[in-house]
Amino acid sequence: MCTSLTYTNGAGHHFFARTMDFPTTTPWRPVFLPRDYQWTTALGVTRTTRYALLGGGRPAADRPAYLMADGVNEAGITCAELYLPGAVTYADDPVADKINLTPQDFINWVLGEHNSLTAVKRDLAQVRLINRRWGNDRYVYPFHWLLSDRQGHTLVIEPTSLDLHAVANPSEVLTNTPVLATHEQNLNDFLGVSADHFTTATIAAAKTYLTEHPDLPTSTVPTRRFPHAYSAD
Numbered sequence: 232m233c234t235s236l237t238y239t240n241g242a243g244h245h246f247f248a249r250t251m252d253f254p255t256t257t258p259w260r261p262v263f264l265p266r267d268y269q270w271t272t273a274l275g276v277t278r279t280t281r282y283a284l285l286g287g288g289r290p291a292a293d294r295p296a297y298l299m300a301d302g303v304n305e306a307g308i309t310c311a312e313l314y315l316p317g318a319v320t321y322a323d324d325p326v327a328d329k330i331n332l333t334p335q336d337f338i339n340w341v342l343g344e345h346n347s348l349t350a351v352k353r354d355l356a357q358v359r360l361i362n363r364r365w366g367n368d369r370y371v372y373p374f375h376w377l378l379s380d381r382q383g384h385t386l387v388i389e390p391t392s393l394d395l396h397a398v399a400n401p402s403e404v405l406t407n408t409p410v411l412a413t414h415e416q417n418l419n420d421f422l423g424v425s426a427d428h429f430t431t432a433t434i435a436a437a438k439t440y441l442t443e444h445p446d447l448p449t450s451t452v453p454t455r456r457f458p459h460a461y462s463a464d
Contacts, residue, residue: 233313234456235301237403239383247309247379249301251287252451262288262297264343266305270296273333273365274325280343282306291366298365299338306346307381310338312374314407319373319390321362330358334374334390335365341378348380348397355388355395377405387411401429404460406453414457421458437462 235249251259264270268280271294286302301311312334325331332340337360345351362371375389377400386397389410400411402418415429422436440462441447447459 233311233407234460235311235313235377235405236460237309237377237379237383237385245307245379245381245383247303247311249311249313249377251300259287259289259300262286262299262302264297264299264339268343270339270343272296272331272336273363274331274336274361276331278340278343280339282308282343282346284339284342286338286342293366296336296366297339298335299342302338302342304342304346308342308345308348308351308378309380310341310376310378311405312338312372312376313405315373315375315389315410316408317373318408318410319375320392321360321371321390322393323362325361326359330354331361332358333363333365334360334372335368337374337376341376348378348384348386351378352386352397355397358395359393360390360395375405375410379403402433402457402461404457406456406460408453414454417454418458418461 233251238246263285264280265283266280269277271277282304284302284304286299288297288299290297303309341351364371378386385400385403387400387405388397416427419426419433422440424432424436447462
């Protein structure tokens with residue numbers, strides 16, 4: 232159960248936050264990876280960071296690598312993984328001439344090798360996510376990712392097909408299943424907006440809702456956490 236959002240305050244400072252309400256016995260801790268840090272993917276390929284990054288991670292037991300659940304790099308790019316069960320598509324085997332990564336390797340690639348969201352979008356076509364466990368993890372985890380930059384632009388990457396694509400996320404919020412488009416539709420339904428995507432009418436309706444309903448709805452369900460986080464933001 233995770234919720235993530237981005238926020239720009241009145242002074243123009245950009246913030247990125249997330250929760251990880253997920254029981255775990257793994258050793259999550261703050262992790263700093265410098266430039267030119269060599270790490271090994273779960274598929275045994277060595278990659279080298281171009282940009283330093285800092286975030287929440289845990290070490291691999293079987294090779295020199297850290298699994299990063301979220302982080303920010305020196306260029307101001309942020310990325311967080313959130314659970315997306317029942318909606319992801321991963322390749323069964325590595326593909327020739329692709330950058331083959333497990334889902335848990337993805338944030339290292341995003342933050343360690345890119346200095347802009349444009350660069351991430353450009354390189355996505357080279358990536359294939361592979362249905363393999365990371366180290367001694369028991370499962371292959373279903374993820375989608377929320378990304379942002381220092382200007383406050385926000386993207387979501389959802390692996391609902393083998394070919395990866397990034398879509399703009401003007402709501403600046405992400406939770407868990409369903410996919411972003413369904414969350415946007417549900418948000419409009421919640422606010423009484425006749426649209427199937429996020430619009431300026433969504434923004435206006437949210438402001439009106441907060442005026443009339445200062446107590447926001449609370450729930451552990453992703454489809455309720457999404458409008459709560461957006462309205463609070």
